[in-house]
Amino acid sequence: MLIFTLRKEHRRRLLALVLIILVLVLYRINWSGLTPAKMSRRNLGLQAESEDFTLEGEKFRIFGGSLHYFRVPKLYWRDRMLKMKACGLNTLTTYVAWNLHEPQRGHFDFTDNLDIVEFIKVAEEVGLWVLLRPGPYICSEWELGGLPSWLLRDPGMKLRTTYKGFIDAVDSFFDQLLSLIMPLQYKKGGPIIAFQVENEYGAYAKDPKYLTYVKQALLKRGVVEMLMTSDSKDGPELGYIEGVLAAINFKKLGPGLVSFLDKVQPNKPKMVMEYWTGWFDFWGGLHHVFKVDEMMEIVGDILQKGFSINLYMFHGGTNFGFMNGATDFNQYKPLITSYDYDAPLSEAGDLTLKYHKLRELFHKYIDRALPDPPPPLEKAEYKSIEITGYLPLQDTLQYVAQPISSKSPINMENLPFNNGNGQSYGYTLYETIVSSGGKLNSVHVHDRAQVFVDDKSVGILDYNIIEITVPEVQGNKKLSVLVENCGRVNYGEKIDEQHKGLVGDILLNGKPLENFRIYALEMQPDFLKKLGSAEWKKPLQGPLSPGFFRAVLKIDSQPLDTFLALPDWEKGVVFVNGKNLGRYWNIGPARTLYLPAPWLHKGDNEIVIFEEHKAGKTVHFQRHPVLGDITYDT
Structure with a gap:
């Protein structure tokens, strides 16, 4: 035995060297399972120099899911992220909603539910990497694709181009946003491993210089991590730019998108930036459902091919307030308040059959035990409450x-x-x-x-x-x-x-x-507060002009999530303790509004309803949502 024939001091050195090599080997084997909080070396970051991603030089695969901070109450961010981690995901993706952060030109808000820095830090604490999609345009079935409406005051405005009025506004916003985000990059010790350059620009492609402008806007403000684009079949060729990794979006994998990636970036890792787990709903339509078995077959095929994947959405959440978007392809169609999306996590954050099936599948690709998901959040079916006050619209004009x-x-x-x-x-x-x-x-x-x-x-x-x-x-x-x-x-x-x-x-x-x-x-919080001092009338019977209706929900214990229902009402908006819950409309498909517990408190909770046409007498609450009659996506 050679080791025993060596001198004592040489044996010590050799044993120390063997121990070091053993530690390094074990370290390399478990690298992909390390969380952001445990990473120490931060030199290379996410790389795409071969058919596999590498993170700090080691093979890495993105198992991602989309979760938007602006669609989920802040107190529930961690709950949703822990459920992502327990499903086997290692990366969170989110858009940034410019219209919320800069509601007036030059007036920025990154507080409370818009505290994106806190959102990213929570992801890091949970053990998730972050892929940030800062826009400026995000689509996302969100009002104006996340762009602030004050841009439209410019009569010459050309959104998503290098028109000076637009890029001046983008530059100002990026100055604010990215100054907060830069310290959270991987190479700075944070969890952000990549950024997306705009969003699905190939389907729009009004200006060949625009994507290069957005790329440079990110780089000049200190972005040092990998850059990506993402496009669906509507235009990947026009959404691709040199030096940026192209990713693809789809519900069903067709040969065209894959062959495009092979052509423009051979021997590079393939990334599905958006694998659509469901779909969104329009007022007057049906609730879209994507069958579990069909989804699982496609996800399994994606993983077998060695692709990285991001599930859009993993958790949809809610289009609170007036934030739902619309489509207009020769017919204007607005989206509903719920953004349940038939996603693996329901609108209220509950585990679905899709979640459990995905967890089983992902576990086969991950050489470690998965943590248990947090227990489900309890729901309440509060007793129905009566309307106690009414204000005709004309009586409220003094408060605007x-x-x-x-x-x-x-x-x-x-x-x-x-x-x-x-x-x-x-x-x-x-x-x-x-x-x-x-x-x-x-x-x-x-x-x-x-x-x-x-x-x-x-x-x-x-x-x-x-x-x-x-x-x-x-x-x-x-x-x-x-x-x-x-x-x-x-x-x-x-x-x-x-x-x-x-x-x-x-x-x-x-x-x-x-x-x-x-x-x-506009029905902003200060307006709702002024209504509190108004002289509310006794509710009247029969046809009414549009107006506001008031009721009080008394809660004697710790508040729980619930779903608000207005079966006898026609169309309007609901406010709970001054927060805009969203729109309702009796044409469906959804018949309930998600009311999260963080928006309630023990004691009296004020509910104000703006009804446009026909008011009911009561407000109902239930444990389960009614999302409407189903249509199956094919």
Whole structure:
């Protein structure tokens, strides 16, 4: 035995060397299982120099899932991330919603539920890497694809191009956002291993210089990690740029996308940036469901081919407030409040059959035990509550910004409110005087208008109904047009055309109406607070003009998640303790609104409902959602 024939000091050195080699071997074997908190060497980062990703020189595979901080209450971020980790995921991806962070030009908000730094740090604590998708455009079935509506005040605006007005705004936002994000990069000791350059630009591709601009905008502000693009079959060739790894998006794997990757980046790792686990729903449609077995077959095929994968969505969450997007491919279709997406984690964060099947599959590819997921969050079926107060819309106008007078209608974005940033969301009320009835028509209603004569409803105008009859009137009467922004388009070529309100004339018997008084009904928290001091009336029976209805939910113990239901109501918005829960509409598909426990408290909880047409008498609560009749995606 050679080791015993060596001198004592040489034996010590040799044993020490063997021990070092053994430690290094074990370290290399378990590298892929290390969490961000345990990584020590931070020199190379994520690399794509062969058919496999490497992280710090070691083979690495992305098992990712999409979770958006802006669609989930902050107190639930950790719960959702722990469930991701327990499913076998090692990476979290999220978009950044510019419109929330900069609601007015130059006024930034990264606090509370918009604290993206905290969100990323929680991911790191849980043991997840982060792939950040900062936009500036994100699609995401989110209002205007995440772009702030004040951009549309510029009459020459060309979104998602190198138009100076747009890139100046992007530069200002990136200055703020990336100054917060840079210390969280992998090479700086944080969990962010990659950034995405814009989003699915190949399907838009209005400016060949634009993607290069976004790439440089990231690099010049200190991004040192890998850059990626992502595109679906709608245009991968136009969304690819040199020096940036191309990734693909799909629900079903076709040969075209893979052959494109082989052509533009041979011998590089293949990444599915968005594997669509489900789909989103539109008002008046059906609830989309993607069959579990079919999904699992495709995911299994992706993994067998050695691809990295990101599940979009792993947890969809909710389009709280007025943040749902829309599509317009020759027909305008707004999305519903729920963004359940038929994802592995339900809207309320519950484990689904998809979750359990994915966990079994991922475990086969991971040489370590998976942690148990957190226990399910308990749900409550609170007793139904009665409506106790009513305020007609006209009684609440004293609590909004002073109206403006204008000879012609002005669209939401160009109204002189919010420090010159216009109105972004909600409703706009246009009032004028008429002295006759007749045919009222307009193709300039974006998106839906209820018309009143002396506060009595006479009809609806929208994209499909462009003419109604106004009854004959005696003398001068007030004609009111209440226009709702139902959600700006988030995808497609009509993104520049998303002005809301009355975007042109409205005609009575062929003549444009004039001399309007215009109110911005944004329904922000300060407005809801003012309603608290109003003199609420006793609820009336029969047809009512639009108005606000008040009820109180008394909770005697620790609040629990629940689902709010309004089976006898028609269309409107619900506010709970001043927070905008989202829109409801009896055309479905969804019949409930998710009400998370963090938005409730022990004691009295105020519920305010803005109803446009027909109010009910009660508010109901239940343990389970009703997402509507199903259509199976094929």
